[in-house]
Amino acid sequence: xxxxxxxxxxxxxxxxxxxxxxxxxxxxxxxxxxxxxxxxxxxxxxxxxxxxxxxxxxxxxxxxxxxxxxxxxxxxxxxxxxxxxxxxxxxxxxxxxxxxxxxxxxxxxxxxxxxxxxxxxxxxxxxxxxxxxxxxxxxxxxxxxxxxxxxxxxxxxxxxxxxxxxxxxxxxxxxxxxxxxxxxxxxxxxxxxxxxxxxxxxxxxxxxxxxxxxxxxxxxxxxxx
Amino acid sequence: xxxxxxxxxxxxxxxxxxxxxxxxxxxxxxxxxxxxxxxxxxxxxxxxxxxxxxxxxxxxxxxxxxxxxxxxxxxxxxxxxxxxxxxxxxxxxxxxxxxxxxxxxxxxxxxxxxxxxxxxxxxxxxxxxxxxxxxxxxxxxxxxxxxxxxxxxxxxxxxxxxxxxxxxxxxxxxxxxxxxxxxxxxxxxxxxxxxxxxxxxxxxxxxxxxxxxxxxxxxxxxxxx
Numbered sequence: 001x002x003x004x005x006x007x008x009x010x011x012x013x014x015x016x017x018x019x020x021x022x023x024x025x026x027x028x029x030x031x032x033x034x035x036x037x038x039x040x041x042x043x044x045x046x047x048x049x050x051x052x053x054x055x056x057x058x059x060x061x062x063x064x065x066x067x068x069x070x071x072x073x074x075x076x077x078x079x080x081x082x083x084x085x086x087x088x089x090x091x092x093x094x095x096x097x098x099x100x101x102x103x104x105x106x107x108x109x110x111x112x113x114x115x116x117x118x119x120x121x122x123x124x125x126x127x128x129x130x131x132x133x134x135x136x137x138x139x140x141x142x143x144x145x146x147x148x149x150x151x152x153x154x155x156x157x158x159x160x161x162x163x164x165x166x167x168x169x170x171x172x173x174x175x176x177x178x179x180x181x182x183x184x185x186x187x188x189x190x191x192x193x194x195x196x197x198x199x200x201x202x203x204x205x206x207x208x209x210x211x212x213x214x215x216x217x218x219x220x221x222x223x224x225x
Numbered sequence: 226x227x228x229x230x231x232x233x234x235x236x237x238x239x240x241x242x243x244x245x246x247x248x249x250x251x252x253x254x255x256x257x258x259x260x261x262x263x264x265x266x267x268x269x270x271x272x273x274x275x276x277x278x279x280x281x282x283x284x285x286x287x288x289x290x291x292x293x294x295x296x297x298x299x300x301x302x303x304x305x306x307x308x309x310x311x312x313x314x315x316x317x318x319x320x321x322x323x324x325x326x327x328x329x330x331x332x333x334x335x336x337x338x339x340x341x342x343x344x345x346x347x348x349x350x351x352x353x354x355x356x357x358x359x360x361x362x363x364x365x366x367x368x369x370x371x372x373x374x375x376x377x378x379x380x381x382x383x384x385x386x387x388x389x390x391x392x393x394x395x396x397x398x399x400x401x402x403x404x405x406x407x408x409x410x411x412x413x414x415x416x417x418x419x420x421x422x423x424x425x426x427x428x429x430x431x432x433x434x435x436x437x438x439x440x441x442x443x444x445x446x447x448x449x450x
Binding site: 103104106109114116144145147148150151152153154155156157158159160161162163172175176178179180182183184 | 328329331334339341369370372373375376377378379380381382383384385386387388397400401403404405407408409
């Protein structure tokens with residue numbers, strides 16, 4: 001394995017270990033020693049990438065949205081897909097759970113920030129494009145709706161986490177979207193949206209296939225060259 | 226002051242002090258010593274009412290909904306009034322803030338429970354009555370909507386707390402209601418609802434006046450008797 005590739009893998013392993021520890025214990029109670037033990041890397045390797053607990057928290061927040069999803073003809077479907085794939089990933093993805101917990105820590109976030117501006121920015125951009133294409137109702141203000149969605153999605157996820165250990169998070173996010181979207185999307189768009197509970201799983205499987213095909217094609221191109 | 230009245234006042238002072246400490250430090254970091262210092266009562270007085278930190282947390286959760294609001298001809302307005310008065314009280318009411326924080330503590334709530342079942346129960350009851358009276362759309366399931374509202378309201382409040390120190394919480398709750406209610410209430414009911422940002426302040430002023438009149442009347446009856 002090339003040295004750079006190894007460094008990328010180590011960095012990722014450290015971030016995932018940090019996420020496990022932050023999601024479980026919260027920022028204040030977490031220690032770099034815990035993260036070191038969970039990651040199974042040397043102290044030198046960890047400090048090469050992150051020089052403090054704060055840097056680890058920032059690192060975890062930065063990779064919240066590294067999953068690329070398929071583009072859709074209807075932009076409002078991309079809003080749904082973002083929410084439903086996050087809901088699907090939450091139970092198995094400590095990075096997302098740590099992001100949610102770090103973003104609601106009133107003391108810690110003064111130091112390392114929050115994942116919310118990233119999510120609000122991403123959703124604002126998609127909703128803004130949907131608005132320009134006439135997919136939304138006339139009164140919709142993209143940024144206002146983006147902030148509303150980040151706040152309410154976070155609340156519904158937290159509710160699912162507390163009440164069912166996230167077992168019903170996809171159902172709850174789907175219920176939220178079914179109740180919010182009629183005030184956001186135009187009727188003609190609304191009836192074309194897929195907000196089923198299993199939407200997140202299907203979109204992620206599709207994204208995996210697309211990525212597999214891409215690296216497959218790259219491989220085919222690379223070999224004869 | 227009668228002994229019983231004094232006991233009620235002491236109990237309330239202890240609960241409010243506990244709420245201040247829980248809201249600020251969270252359940253795990255809070256100590257009975259902190260609460261004692263904040264309450265300014267004797268150790269004996271505190272332990273007479275609450276024999277542990279856990280009992281204090283339970284006490285705080287039990288008084289979350291002790292504010293009686295005026296009844297309305299349209300039951301859906303009572304749903305709005307509940308949400309908007311909570312939003313208005315949050316910045317000044319440590320009991321509500323502590324209730325929110327205690328309810329989202331994954332470790333603590335295994336011991337003392339959560340305020341959410343109380344809120345879901347109250348909202349389910351009002352929504353159920355609204356449903357029977359034909360104020361809601363046909364597909365509405367009162368309990369599902371009650372859980373959705375508790376989760377999303379909590380999320381939006383948390384968002385306001387983190388992003389503005391609760392300064393814009395009434396605006397954010399009003400935005401949430403404006404986006405949720407069209408999927409819940411029938412159009413004829415919808416156009417009669419008051420979901421303005423200052424609704425909470427007006428309803429609480431009205432409730433104060435009603436209570437003042439009641440105790441005034443009681444006084445008038447008591448004097449000549």
